[in-house]
Amino acid sequence: MRRGKDGGRRVAKAKAAEIGAERIGKSFGTFEALTDVNLTIGRGEFLTLLGPSGSGKTTFLMILAGFEAATRGRLTLDGQDMTQTPAEARAFGMVFQGYALFPHMTVEDNIAFPLKVQRRSAGDIKRRVTEMVEMVGLGGHGHKRPSALSGGQQQRVALARALAYDPPVLLLDEPFSALDKNLRGQMQDEVRRLHRDLGTTFVFVTHDQSEALALSSRVAIFNHGQLQQVAPSREVYERPANRFVAEFLGQINILPLGGVSAGASGTTATFEGQTLTMAAFLGAPTTSFALRPEYMSLHMVAPQDGNAIRAALLDLTYLGATTELALKTPGGTALSLSQPTASLPSSLTPGAEVWVSWAADRGLFL
Amino acid sequence: MPRLSRPALLLVPLLGFMVLTYLVPFLGVAAWSVTLPEPGLTQYQTALTDPLVLSVFLRTFRICLIVTFATICASYMITLLWVRGSRMQRLVIELCILIPFWISVLTRAFGWLALLSNKGILNTWAQNLGFLTEPLTLVRNEFGVIVGMVHFLIPFAAFPLASAMRAVDERVLLAARGMGASRTRVFAQVFVPMTAPGILGAALVVFVFALGFFVTPALLGGGRSVMAAELIYLRIFQSPNWGLGAAISVILMVAVGGLLALLMRQARPAGAR
Numbered sequence: 001m002r003r004g005k006d007g008g009r010r011v012a013k014a015k016a017a018e019i020g021a022e023r024i025g026k027s028f029g030t031f032e033a034l035t036d037v038n039l040t041i042g043r044g045e046f047l048t049l050l051g052p053s054g055s056g057k058t059t060f061l062m063i064l065a066g067f068e069a070a071t072r073g074r075l076t077l078d079g080q081d082m083t084q085t086p087a088e089a090r091a092f093g094m095v096f097q098g099y100a101l102f103p104h105m106t107v108e109d110n111i112a113f114p115l116k117v118q119r120r121s122a123g124d125i126k127r128r129v130t131e132m133v134e135m136v137g138l139g140g141h142g143h144k145r146p147s148a149l150s151g152g153q154q155q156r157v158a159l160a161r162a163l164a165y166d167p168p169v170l171l172l173d174e175p176f177s178a179l180d181k182n183l184r185g186q187m188q189d190e191v192r193r194l195h196r197d198l199g200t201t202f203v204f205v206t207h208d209q210s211e212a213l214a215l216s217s218r219v220a221i222f223n224h225g226q227l228q229q230v231a232p233s234r235e236v237y238e239r240p241a242n243r244f245v246a247e248f249l250g251q252i253n254i255l256p257l258g259g260v261s262a263g264a265s266g267t268t269a270t271f272e273g274q275t276l277t278m279a280a281f282l283g284a285p286t287t288s289f290a291l292r293p294e295y296m297s298l299h300m301v302a303p304q305d306g307n308a309i310r311a312a313l314l315d316l317t318y319l320g321a322t323t324e325l326a327l328k329t330p331g332g333t334a335l336s337l338s339q340p341t342a343s344l345p346s347s348l349t350p351g352a353e354v355w356v357s358w359a360a361d362r363g364l365f366l
Numbered sequence: 367m368p369r370l371s372r373p374a375l376l377l378v379p380l381l382g383f384m385v386l387t388y389l390v391p392f393l394g395v396a397a398w399s400v401t402l403p404e405p406g407l408t409q410y411q412t413a414l415t416d417p418l419v420l421s422v423f424l425r426t427f428r429i430c431l432i433v434t435f436a437t438i439c440a441s442y443m444i445t446l447l448w449v450r451g452s453r454m455q456r457l458v459i460e461l462c463i464l465i466p467f468w469i470s471v472l473t474r475a476f477g478w479l480a481l482l483s484n485k486g487i488l489n490t491w492a493q494n495l496g497f498l499t500e501p502l503t504l505v506r507n508e509f510g511v512i513v514g515m516v517h518f519l520i521p522f523a524a525f526p527l528a529s530a531m532r533a534v535d536e537r538v539l540l541a542a543r544g545m546g547a548s549r550t551r552v553f554a555q556v557f558v559p560m561t562a563p564g565i566l567g568a569a570l571v572v573f574v575f576a577l578g579f580f581v582t583p584a585l586l587g588g589g590r591s592v593m594a595a596e597l598i599y600l601r602i603f604q605s606p607n608w609g610l611g612a613a614i615s616v617i618l619m620v621a622v623g624g625l626l627a628l629l630m631r632q633a634r635p636a637g638a639r
């Protein structure tokens with residue numbers, strides 16, 4: 001029976017699994033590494049787990065894989081309970097930061113390993129290995145040992161090995177952290193392409209927020225073993241659920257507000273004597289208003305419309321296409337702005353008195 | 367000529383000691399082998415043709431092979447538990463490896479005699495309990511020699527095996543299990559091959575050690591299972607033929623040297639990784 005590339009894709013798509021985690025908890029002695037994690041990972045989804053080091057991402061992944069048992073809670077696979085299912089029966093593909101290749105086997109033997117475990121026919125194994133080697137762009141390297149390959153190539157072998165047997169789920173634990181920036185970008189593109197082509201459910205752990213935002217359809221953010229927010233990339237960035245998420249996903253300015261009053265057309269509040277207006281959909285009014293640096297623009301004179309506040313320029317950091325500006329309001333609130341370098345007057349120097357403005361529909365109450 | 371760097375000078379006392387206590391006496395022995403009783407290579411000819419000497423060499427080789435195999439098998443299992451077991455298991459194994467390691471080889475050989483001889487603990491109990499009518503001959507034969515040697519050599523294999531096992535990346539094993547491999551398959555096809563350089567290194571160490579064994583075969587073999595080192599002793603002290611004893615010594619030394627060279631070659635790629 002011949003199985004064309006598309007046939008293979010269809011099979012893989014049909015095998016992609018849905019995973020459910022209900023109130024998962026994990027304790028190491030008295031230390032709670034995970035508390036009440038509820039999460040559904042959809043069939044064929046690309047979810048990243050994002051959080052600072054030590055926030056419990058790896059622990060959660062190990063529980064999904066079956067290498068660690070959860071102390072509390074329940075796991076499901078396509079609706080069926082799998083809490084007690086051993087790792088080898090779940091057979092999810094795994095990719096680790098350190099590649100975890102079999103050093104005593106060639107690239108081809110590494111990729112053939114899971115296929116041999118499944119007792120596929122020799123012809124089938126040979127065909128699949130060749131296909132996978134090509135798929136990750138390692139044609140001609142099949143007979144080499146992992147130690148003869150570069151880091152990026154080794155990680156490609158690990159990907160090919162983990163995907164060769166069409167696992168229902170692929171788990172990746174910071175797979176590209178050891179690679180340099182350019183290579184990391186290439187590998188991210190590659191992983192996205194593999195996900196698109198294969199349709200398997202991907203769960204990708206990272207502590208790098210830009211990697212998480214760039215890669216996945218949804219991001220799950222962890223802190224201190226607790227799930228903070230699960231939402232599409234754009235939503236976690238623009239509408240963070242709490243201050244931790246807002247600050248973890250990149251620079252953000254937080255303005256302390258006074259005299260907050262909600263009306264039908266929006267919210268009004270004061271900041272250092274200036275009246276500000278915010279659109280109604282920016283969340284329930286509080287006294288902390290958050291703004292990303294790129295939502296604000298810089299003016300040398302008071303702008304006519306929109307919200308505007310005065311500030312003194314402390315420092316400029318030239319980054320090529322954009323320039324980062326550090327400012328301080330007369331009341332002492334620090335602000336950070338990111339502006340297209342081309343839009344800035346060349347006479348701008350530290351010490352200048354400037355205005356900062358933003359549209360009423362930008363920002364978020366925290 | 368490259369000048370000696372200062373740290374290299376620190377090696378001088380050690381080198382001096384080695385030259386004085388090993389190299390000079392060895393050269394002396396080598397000289398006897400070609401001069402006693404008259405100059406020439408007759409002693410080597412005897413050593414390599416005399417049926418008695420050859421049978422001792424053959425027995426030495428056979429015993430060393432069996433001992434190496436048994437030591438590696440036993441050590442591998444013990445070390446596995448030592449490296450990967452629970453905290454309690456580790457402690458127990460550590461004591462079981464280290465305590466015998468610190469006890470003199472002589473004491474341990476006598477211990478085995480007390481345990482295994484015809485009037486020893488094992489035979490007496492087995493007879494009293496009715497399992498045996500006649501005592502089993504467990505010492506003063508090759509079996510006794512092998513038991514004693516394996517027991518002595520286990521720690522020497524355990525240390526290199528442990529370092530090979532500790533170097534195995536846990537995540538490689540997890541990756542294999544994640545791909546659906548059973549624990550047995552992970553062990554046989556991933557863990558054991560990954561520790562193979564350690565196994566080979568440990569086997570060479572054990573084999574080299576076993577070649578020169580004297581006390582254990584002399585006591586537990588009871589003169590019936592003479593190995594090369596005991597034969598040298600007999601030729602030097604009991605039925606003196608210093609030339610022949612010296613020739614056997616040199617042959618043994620060459621064998622050990624060859625194996626050590628192999629060991630170095632083997633250790634280098636593993637160390638470079």
Ligand SMILES: Nc1ncnc2c1ncn2[C@@H]1O[C@H](COP(=O)(O)OP(=O)(O)O)[C@@H](O)[C@H]1O
Nearest residue numbers: 028031033051052053054055056057058059060
């Ligand atoms: N086997 C373990 N024993 C004790 N504590 C552990 C163990 N594994 C992880 N931890 C702790 O659990 C927390 C979460 O770890 P981890 O899941 O590895 O975090 P992350 O992958 O997000 O960096 C850390 O504080 C870590 O020290």
Ligand SMILES: [Mg+2]
Nearest residue numbers: 054057058059
């Ligand atoms: Mg981690």
